[in-house]
Amino acid sequence: MMWKLKILAEIISFRDIRNAILGFLIVVAGLALAILTFWANRTGNLRLASILAAISLIFVVVILVFVVPPLAKSASAEVSQLDLPFEFTLGGALFAGLLVIVGFAAWNTGNNLLFLVLSVLLSALIISFIFGSSCLKKLDVKMRFPExxxxEEPTPISVTLVNRKKFFPTISVLAEVRGRQKKKSILFDELSKLFPAFLIEKFLHPPILKHTLSYFMYVPRSDSLESQVEHVFENRGKFIIKDFELSTQFPFGFFRHRRRLLAEEVEILILPKISPADEIIAGFEADIGKLPRLRRGSGSDLLSLREYQPQDDLRRVDWKATAKTRHLMVRDFAAEDQKRFLLVFDTRIYVDEKSKGKLFRQLIAEEQKGVKSSSVSLRFEKGVKLAASLLYYFNKEEAEFCLITKDFVGELSTGKAHLYASLRQLAILEPDLVYQKNSQGFSNGFLEKIMEKSTWGNTLLLTSMKDDFIPSPLKQIAKIIRF
Structure with a gap:
């Protein structure tokens, strides 16, 4: 029982419980005061009724200021996930309020002019609703995106809106795509310890996120319009398309009509951002050392030209360079093994046991908003970007490289296809949180794979952990780069 309470404590903070209890007590106290005010008024105790009424007004103000806004925010987030056909805009809500005021004034005074104004306002509201609803009928959306x-980079996307209406055009339509970044919520593993898994799968889903595609001002009847846009995906990883959402505020902006079109479930894999290699190398020069300066050896790749020394082999003399400089010049070649790199990415992130609950709630908030903001996530993303940039640098230098993670061991190769295959593995990496100080977190099988592959070339270990968390054999063979 205690471990279940511990899990709930990690999901729900003391502050959330305190706010819920205080909000509940304030609402109950407000209702109690209202009942007492009604009772005092019925019994003829007007002085007591006036005092209770004043206190009730204070409680109403407190409820409006402290209780209603969080509830409204939560309700707004839930409503955005629902498939509602329309919603009032701010202008529409103000117009509806004006309509109520004019209607009450016309009914109260019996003024014919006010009734005429009321009919005009009501007609405008009805016309806005009918035209806006019909504008989204018989529409199809097609989207094409690069492989x-x-x-964090502009991605060219082609969006086509097809209007199948035979008599009316489509005006002022915003096209958006909706989807999820994960198939399972971050809460799934924790809540499955408390409740049956089938209930969690049925009621708990990752939030649906929106990406704006394009705005279509006018599409003629029985026609289509293609729009070429550039969209920036902020986060690496998967984006699983669920459906398209079309919306319009045509004609007067009183309503935001919405229609969702089912789409084939397509998974977009967003690769991590690649920063310029020079900046990465310069920023981590103390750890990487002189990585781009390959040492001399017996390989076939030219490293440099220099003046002849008495111990040099005459077969390495470059006669063209000698003729130009009028000095005897020899060629130096790079060693073969120096152009082979094994990049081991350590996904572990150490977290203090005391801050586990706070971090878990931050990760839940990240999932709901679709924005990485916690210190752990930002640090891990920094490491992924560094790994991607190093792989890009190796490929640019025509070096053979291999990516090794906890669940993936790549091949030692080079070329764009191999680079993109490695970047796809980086795109789906998630941090492994380590809470115990005495845990090294390296399984024997994983360590054996690293030691076996280390004979291929230079081993680089990309990690956020301190030396105490790194196995001794790995520290002896690898150049450690921390992020």
Whole structure:
């Protein structure tokens, strides 16, 4: 029982419980005061009724200020997930309020002019609703995107809106795509310890996120319009398309009509951002050392030209360079093994046991908003970007490289296809949180794979952990780069 309470404590903070209890007590106290005010008024105790009424007004103000806004925010987030056909805009809500005021004044005074104004306002509201609803009927959306998509970079997307209406055009339509970044919520593993898994799968889903595609001002009847846009995906990883959402505020902006069109479930894999290699190398020069300066060896790749030394082999003399400089010049070649790199990415992030609950709630908030903001997520993303940039640098230098993670061991190769295959693995990586200080977190099988592959070339370990968390054999063979 205690471990279940511990899990709930990680999901729900003391502050949330306190606010819920205070909000409940304030609402109950407000209702109690209202009942007492009614009772005092019925019994003829007007002085007591006036005092209770004043206190009730204070409680109403407190409820409006402290209780209603959080509830409204939560309700707004839930409503955005629902498939509602329309909603009032701010202008529409103000117009509806004006309509109520004019209607009450016309009914109260019996003024014919006010009734005429009321009919005009009501007609405008009805026309706005009918035209806006019909504008979204018989529409189809098509979207094409490139095979390679990078985070934080403009991605060219082709969006086509097809109007199948035979008599009326489509005006002022916003096209958006909706989907999820994960198939399972971050809460799934924790709540499955408390409740049956089939209930969690049925009622708990990751939030649906929106991406704006394009705005279509006018599409003629029985026609289509294609729009070429650039969209920026902020986060790496998967984006699983669920449906398209079309919306319009045509003609007067009183309503926001909405229609959702089912789409084939397509998974977009967003690769991590690649920063310029020079900046990465310069920022981590103390850890990487002189990585781009390959040492001399017996390989076939030219490293540099230099003046002849007495111990040099005459077969390495470059006669063209000698003729130009009028000095005897020899060629130096790079060693073969120096152009082979194994990049081991350590997904572990150490977290203090005391801050586990706070971090877990931050990760839940990240999932709901679709924005990475916690210190753990930002640090891990920094490491992923560094790994992607290093792989890009290796490929640019025509070096053979291999990516190794906890669940993936790549091949030692080079070329764009191999680079993109490695970046796809980086795109789906998630941090492994480590809470115990005495845990190294490296399984024997994983360590054996690293030690076996280390004979291929230079081993680089990309990690956020301190030396105490890194196995001794790995520290002896790898160049450690921390993020």
């Amino acid at each position: 390679i998509v990078f985070a």
